[in-house]
Amino acid sequence: MKRYSALSLIEQGLRGQKGWPPAWRAATPKPRYDVVIIGGGGHGLATAYYLAKNHRVTNVAVLERGWIGGGNSGRNTTIIRSNYYYPQSIALFELALTLYERLSLDLNFNIMFSQRGLVVAGNSRHDMETIAKLIGAMQLLGVDVEELSVEEVRKAVPALDCSPNARYPVWGGFRQRRAGTARHDAVVWGYARAADALGVEIIENCEATGFERSPTGAIKAVETSHGRIACDKAAIVVAGHSSVLAAAAGFRLPVTSYALQAFVSEPVKPVLDVVCWTLATGVYVSQSDKGGLVFGGGLDLYPSYAQRGNLPIAQSVVGTLAEQFPSFGRIRLLRQWAGIVDVVHDSSPIIDETPIPGLYMNCGWGTGGFKAIPAGGYLLAHHIATGRSHDIGAPFSLNRFRTGALIDEAAGAGIAH
Numbered sequence: 179m180k181r182y183s184a185l186s187l188i189e190q191g192l193r194g195q196k197g198w199p200p201a202w203r204a205a206t207p208k209p210r211y212d213v214v215i216i217g218g219g220g221h222g223l224a225t226a227y228y229l230a231k232n233h234r235v236t237n238v239a240v241l242e243r244g245w246i247g248g249g250n251s252g253r254n255t256t257i258i259r260s261n262y263y264y265p266q267s268i269a270l271f272e273l274a275l276t277l278y279e280r281l282s283l284d285l286n287f288n289i290m291f292s293q294r295g296l297v298v299a300g301n302s303r304h305d306m307e308t309i310a311k312l313i314g315a316m317q318l319l320g321v322d323v324e325e326l327s328v329e330e331v332r333k334a335v336p337a338l339d340c341s342p343n344a345r346y347p348v349w350g351g352f353r354q355r356r357a358g359t360a361r362h363d364a365v366v367w368g369y370a371r372a373a374d375a376l377g378v379e380i381i382e383n384c385e386a387t388g389f390e391r392s393p394t395g396a397i398k399a400v401e402t403s404h405g406r407i408a409c410d411k412a413a414i415v416v417a418g419h420s421s422v423l424a425a426a427a428g429f430r431l432p433v434t435s436y437a438l439q440a441f442v443s444e445p446v447k448p449v450l451d452v453v454c455w456t457l458a459t460g461v462y463v464s465q466s467d468k469g470g471l472v473f474g475g476g477l478d479l480y481p482s483y484a485q486r487g488n489l490p491i492a493q494s495v496v497g498t499l500a501e502q503f504p505s506f507g508r509i510r511l512l513r514q515w516a517g518i519v520d521v522v523h524d525s526s527p528i529i530d531e532t533p534i535p536g537l538y539m540n541c542g543w544g545t546g547g548f549k550a551i552p553a554g555g556y557l558l559a560h561h562i563a564t565g566r567s568h569d570i571g572a573p574f575s576l577n578r579f580r581t582g583a584l585i586d587e588a589a590g591a592g593i594a595h
């Protein structure tokens with residue numbers, strides 16, 4: 179891998195930018211790998227990277243049925259934060275945030291991580307009770323978070339209507355200063371380039387269609403649109419399509435797939451320098467480096483694999499944003515899109531070996547897995563390489579749906595999905 183640096187930039191500048199090598203090789207599948215990872219999103223690529231970097235497992239293929247980052251990892255609104263309620267979740271998302279904080283250096287790729295802070299506004303007495311409970315839990319576990327008065331919310335987000343007559347009156351809120359955004363494509367490309375440099379092969383346009391098992395029941399090969407690929411271990415890391423591949427492998431998952439929409443406006447001058455989210459509506463917004471307002475809200479209301487999103491939700495999210503931020507009401511919408519997210523009943527992820535020995539999975543991140551990419555990859559790589567789940571990953575087992583030891587962030591943190 180040719181390292182990116184100020185010097186290499188000048189060197190290439192003098193050569194008319196003609197000498198940059200491709201960031202990763204376009205591999206064709208070998209007949210056999212030690213580990214095959216299905217899904218070239220952030221979590222799949224991060225798993226491959228940490229397998230190679232932390233565990234020296236380098237005979238690894240990442241299979242992606244389209245192009246890497248073409249799933250949710252390239253469709254999200256890029257918010258990174260760690261404000262959850264349960265200690266298990268806080269440990270998980272703090273691990274991710276800590277890894278994000280040094281990821282550009284680690285990958286030698288600028289992921290444009292901007293710790294501009296997150297401001298969450300409460301819109302009722304009940305929201306303020308939730309906020310007090312959340313702040314207590316987070317502060318106990320060392321997460322940086324501070325309570326905000328209405329005046330402090332107004333100061334942090336001047337465009338938000340905090341007047342007493344507002345459609346959604348603001349009662350107060352909280353701020354996490356270490357939260358922020360990163361460039362989603364850069365996270366995907368950075369992991370791909372760094373994994374490739376360590377020997378991982380990234381195979382795009384290659385769809386996994388089934389699994390072959392040994393007489394003992396363990397995984398033996400992955401069937402793909404490019405033919406059979408033998409492996410010792412495999413991992414399903416396909417977000418909204420997890421249930422489809424689980425069915426192909428012969429087991430069921432407690433995962434439902436929904437479309438989640440996002441929106442970006444035409445670029446405007448700097449108007450918002452934090453990520454802002456309001457509890458009453460679930461609508462959130464940040465401003466991208468290009469000036470566009472990037473925003474979203476709740477899920478489409480019925481399960482679907484159509485990556486378009488339906489009009490009633492689009493109308494409701496856009497309308498709510500305009501009600502909360504009256505000055506945004508006349509800004510034109512540039513684009514709208516959707517991704518298929520993998521929602522689990524307790525709104526917590528699954529990082530575990532499946533009922534099929536040697537077949538692992540990482541899914542269930544729902545609407546919030548971009549911020550977890552480094553941790554999801556780190557923990558799954560640990561489990562695959564050592565055969566044991568990492569202490570931070572252990573609570574996120576499939577077994578919790580049998581034992582009832584759910585980590586119910588839907589109830590705890592008030593996140594809907």
Ligand SMILES: Cc1cc2nc3c(=O)[nH]c(=O)nc-3n(C[C@H](O)[C@H](O)[C@H](O)COP(=O)(O)OP(=O)(O)OC[C@H]3O[C@@H](n4cnc5c(N)ncnc54)[C@H](O)[C@@H]3O)c2cc1C
Binds near residue numbers: 251
């Ligand atoms: C609109 C929207 C906004 C979001 N906003 C945020 C946010 O602000 N913050 C946050 O933390 N999270 C957010 N998320 C969630 C986040 O994007 C996801 O949780 C995360 O990207 C999941 O990463 P992944 O690698 O698991 O999945 P993906 O990036 O979806 O990757 C899975 C890959 O698997 C591939 N695949 C599927 N089936 C097969 C197959 N059979 N064979 C081979 N490949 C296959 C797909 O093509 C895809 O590329 C948002 C999601 C959406 C849709």
